[in-house]
Amino acid sequence: xxxxxxxxxxxxxxxxxxxxxxxxxxxxxxxxxxxxxxxxxxxxxxxxxxxxxxxxxxxxxxxxxxxxxxxxxxxxxxxx
Amino acid sequence: xxxxxxxxxxxxxxxxxxxxxxxxxxxxxxxxxxxxxxxxxxxxxxxxxxxxxxxxxxxxxxxxxxxxxxxxxxxxxxxxxxxxxxxxxxxxxxxxxxxxxxxxxxxxxxxxxxxxxxxxxxxxxxxxxxxxxxxxxxxxxxxxxxxxxxxxxxxxxxxxxxxxxxxxxxxxxxxxxxxxxxxxxxxxxxxxx
Numbered sequence: 001x002x003x004x005x006x007x008x009x010x011x012x013x014x015x016x017x018x019x020x021x022x023x024x025x026x027x028x029x030x031x032x033x034x035x036x037x038x039x040x041x042x043x044x045x046x047x048x049x050x051x052x053x054x055x056x057x058x059x060x061x062x063x064x065x066x067x068x069x070x071x072x073x074x075x076x077x078x079x080x
Numbered sequence: 081x082x083x084x085x086x087x088x089x090x091x092x093x094x095x096x097x098x099x100x101x102x103x104x105x106x107x108x109x110x111x112x113x114x115x116x117x118x119x120x121x122x123x124x125x126x127x128x129x130x131x132x133x134x135x136x137x138x139x140x141x142x143x144x145x146x147x148x149x150x151x152x153x154x155x156x157x158x159x160x161x162x163x164x165x166x167x168x169x170x171x172x173x174x175x176x177x178x179x180x181x182x183x184x185x186x187x188x189x190x191x192x193x194x195x196x197x198x199x200x201x202x203x204x205x206x207x208x209x210x211x212x213x214x215x216x217x218x219x220x221x222x223x224x225x226x227x228x229x230x231x232x233x234x235x236x237x238x239x240x241x242x243x244x245x246x247x248x249x250x251x252x253x254x255x256x257x258x259x260x261x262x263x264x265x266x267x268x269x270x271x272x273x
Binding site for chain 1: 096099100103107110111114115118119124128131132135136139183184185187188198199205208210213214217229231232233237238253256257260263264
C-alpha cells in the first residue's frame with residue numbers, strides 16, 4: 001500500500017489511538033470501522049492495541065498501600 | 081434575638097454535614113487517585129507523600145469544590161500541581177530531544193518480526209511482563225507520562241486531562257500520541273531482547 005498518495009493503512013494507523021479512545025467524530029469513526037472491516041493488517045494491529053491497553057492498565061494498577069487510607073482519614077478536620 | 085443564633089447554628093450544622101460528605105467522597109476515591117498518583121510520582125514513597133499532601137490540601141479547601149462536578153479530576157488537579165511544585169522537574173518544558181520515537185504499529189511489527197509469523201494478539205502480550213510495563217512507563221519523560229497515566233490508567237477523557245494538567249486539549253493529544261509511541265518503543269526493546 002505504500003507509495004500511494006493516500007494510504008488507507010497509514011490513515012488507519014493515524015486515527016487508531018483516538019479511535020480506541022472514542023474521541024473521533026462520527027464520520028471519522030465510521031471510516032475507521034469500514035477500513036478495519038476490510039483490512040486484516042490493520043485489524044490484527046487493532047486487536048493487539050486493545051489487548052496491550054488492557055494489559056498496561058492491569059499491570060500498572062497498584063493497590064493503595066495498607067494503612068494509607070487511615071493516614072488520609074486522619075487529615076480530616078476534627079468534628080467540633 | 082434568638083432567631084439569628086438559631087440560623088447561625090443551622091448554617092454551621094449544614095456546613096459540617098457538607099464537609100463530612102465531601103471528605104467521605106474524597107476518601108472513597110483514594111484508591112483510584114492512588115493508582116494514578118503511583119505513576120505520576122517516581123516511587124511508592126513519593127506517591128504516598130503526594131497523596132497525603134493532596135488530601136490535606138483538599139480537606140482544607142473543600143469549599144472551592146463545586147458539588148456535582150468531577151471530584152476525582154479535582155483531586156488529581158491538586159495532586160499534579162503539588163507534584164510540579166515539589167520540584168519534580170527542573171524545567172517544565174517537555175523534553176523534545178533524544179526520544180527514540182517509533183510508529184504506532186512498531187511494537188506489534190517488532191514482535192511479529194521476532195516471532196517470524198503473524199501473531200496471536202492475545203498470546204504475544206504474554207511476552208511482556210508486568211515489571212517491564214512498569215519500567216517502560218517510568219522511562220517515558222514526565223510531561224508525556226502525565227497525560228498517558230491520566231488517560232490510559234486513570235481513564236480520563238482528553239478534556240479532563242487537559243483541565244487537570246492545565247494544558248490545551250491539542251497538547252494532550254500530541255503528548256499522548258508521543259507517550260504511547262515512546263512506551264511501545266521501550267516495550268519492544270525489552271520484549272525482543
